[in-house]
Amino acid sequence: MRPLNRVDRGLLAPGAYQTYSITQPADTLVQAACEQAECEAYARGWQSTIDESTPLGQQQATYIRQQSGRTFREQRTGTGLTVFVFEARQRCFTDHKTRPQLFAVRDGDWRGNPTGRTRQHSRAQDWVEDFGEHQLRLSDQQQKG
Template sequence: MMHQEPFRISPQGRPNHYKTYSVLAPFETHWRPATCAEADCEVSMLGWTTTVDEKTELGQRQAAYIRTQSGRHPLERREAALTVFTFLPGEECFTAHQIRSDREGIYAVRPGDYRAYGVPFLHDNAEFWIEDYAAHLDKIDKQANR
C-alpha cells in the first residue's frame, strides 16, 4: 500500500512565513493500558466467537491458550472438526487497548509549516499557548488590513 499525503491547499508564502500550533500527546508518556470497559470495546460489549481448527498445531496451541492461560471463560462447542469458543458480553477481549492518560498535552508552537519546521517552543500550559495563538492571529489581521 502506498503512503498518500493528506490534501493540503498550497501555501502562498515560504515556510518561514508560518507558525504551526499543535497539542502533542506522545504515546510513550500520554497514553496508558486500558480495560475493554474503559476503551468502550464493542467486541467485549457484544461478545464474540473464536473458531479454531484443532487438527492443526496452531489450532491446538490456540485452544490450549484459551482454555488454560487466557484467564477468560468462554463457552465451548464442537462444529465438525472445529472448536468454537463463545465469549459472552462483558468478557475482556484479546486486544491491548490504550487510552489517553490524564496528563495534560504538550503545547507546542513551531516556526514554519509542514514543508520545513523550526525548533518548537513549548508552552507551560494551555492558557499561554492560546494567548500566543491570539497574538499571532492579531498580527496576521493587522498585516492583512494595512
C-alpha cells in the first residue's frame, strides 16, 4: 500500500531522504496509565458506592480507606450505603490496556534504506521534535540554495 505522502519524483538517491513513521503493532497490548488511556474517571473523578453490610463491601471500604492511596470524600446515603467520591487526576481502579505506538526514523525512502540506520524514539514528543528539526534543516538548505 502506497503512503499518501510518498515522493515519487526520484530526483535524489534514496539515501538523501529520511522516513518518519508511527506504527502500532496489531497484536500487542500493554498496561497503560489512566492519562495515557484517556480514562474518563481520571479526567473527571468518579464515585464508588459500597454496601458495607456485606463482607465484600466491608473489604472494599477498608481497602479504599487504608490502602488505596487515593484522595476521596466519604458520604452516607439514606439507605445505608457508603459513597466514596474521588477527585480527578488520580489513578482509578481499572487496569487499562492499550496498543503501544512505535516512533521510528530511518534513512532512505520508499525505495529502500541504503545505510540500514533506524532510530526508535521512546516518546512521541521526541519524535515530533526530531521531525521539526529535520524540517528546519531542509528549509535552511533550500534557502541557501
